[in-house]
Amino acid sequence: MDRESEQLDRDLELWQDVDIKHPRLNARVWARVANEDREPAALPNFFRLAQSILSRPVYAAVFVVSCVLGGLLLAELRVAQQQVERGEQLAESYKQVIDPLIKDTYLFK
Amino acid sequence: MWKSISVLALGLACGILAHVSYVRAYSPACFSADTGCEMEWLRSELDLSEEQFARITRLHGDREREIRTLSRKVRDLELLLAELEAERVTKGYVDYLEIRNYMEAKRKLDEACVKSTSDLIASVGDVMNMDQRKRYFSIVQSRIN
Numbered sequence: 001m002d003r004e005s006e007q008l009d010r011d012l013e014l015w016q017d018v019d020i021k022h023p024r025l026n027a028r029v030w031a032r033v034a035n036e037d038r039e040p041a042a043l044p045n046f047f048r049l050a051q052s053i054l055s056r057p058v059y060a061a062v063f064v065v066s067c068v069l070g071g072l073l074l075a076e077l078r079v080a081q082q083q084v085e086r087g088e089q090l091a092e093s094y095k096q097v098i099d100p101l102i103k104d105t106y107l108f109k
Numbered sequence: 110m111w112k113s114i115s116v117l118a119l120g121l122a123c124g125i126l127a128h129v130s131y132v133r134a135y136s137p138a139c140f141s142a143d144t145g146c147e148m149e150w151l152r153s154e155l156d157l158s159e160e161q162f163a164r165i166t167r168l169h170g171d172r173e174r175e176i177r178t179l180s181r182k183v184r185d186l187e188l189l190l191a192e193l194e195a196e197r198v199t200k201g202y203v204d205y206l207e208i209r210n211y212m213e214a215k216r217k218l219d220e221a222c223v224k225s226t227s228d229l230i231a232s233v234g235d236v237m238n239m240d241q242r243k244r245y246f247s248i249v250q251s252r253i254n
Contacts, residue, residue, distance in 0.1 A: 050117075051110065055112055060116040064119055064123055067121060068123045068127045070124055071124035071128035071131075075127070075129075075132045078132055079135045079136050082137055083137050086137040087154070090146060091150075093147050094147040095248075097144050098230065099176075099222065100176050100177075100179035100226070101226075
């Protein structure tokens with residue numbers, strides 16, 4: 001037990017002379033100290049939860065399949081967006097093909 | 110701990126692989142120096158049959174030389190106007206006769222361009238059915254006179 005702990009023990013003993021309604025004060029204080037000592041090294045709640053879920057084979061498989069489906073969904077949205085943009089470009093390009101008055105047509109080249 | 114990290118990495122890798130593969134397989138890609146991309150796009154946009162597509166491609170091909178010639182004339186007139194403007198700025202001299210000739214040539218060329226475009230649109234429209242023609246006209250609406 002280091003000096004700080006001994007000091008804390010002495011301070012806590014002083015509270016025994018004070019009339020307060022707080023059972024097991026010493027034990028509670030030490031429990032909180034121990035908890036605070038442990039928390040920084042431990043994983044945050046979210047990661048603990050993720051770790052416990054991913055360690056099970058069924059959930060791990062579900063996670064991998066979800067990633068694949070998510071990737072495909074994003075790809076579909078991206079392709080749809082590209083097709084809309086490409087359609088607009090080609091519509092403008094077609095007008096340039098049929099109308100000599102439009103500048104920047106490939107016919108100028 | 111490491112098992113969870115490897116599952117996480119595997120999931121992300123599979124997701125990225127699926128994403129990239131899908132985009133590569135289905136993204137629109139048409140790279141052509143001539144009108145190939147535009148014609149292919151028109152075919153899919155208007156649901157043209159093979160016969161319609163062949164006739165419309167031929168119509169565009171037949172007109173290409175005329176449109177190219179008109180485009181060159183439009184560019185030449187723009188260059189002429191730029192020269193006149195440069196002369197006015199540098200020498201302070203305005204050749205009104207030349208400007209009148211330019212205006213006259215521009216008017217005639219504009220009319221020829223409009224007629225060429227309208228004729229092409231009308232002849233292409235004749236190949237299509239009612240629904241296709243309606244969609245085609247909505248695409249080229251601003252070019253119809």
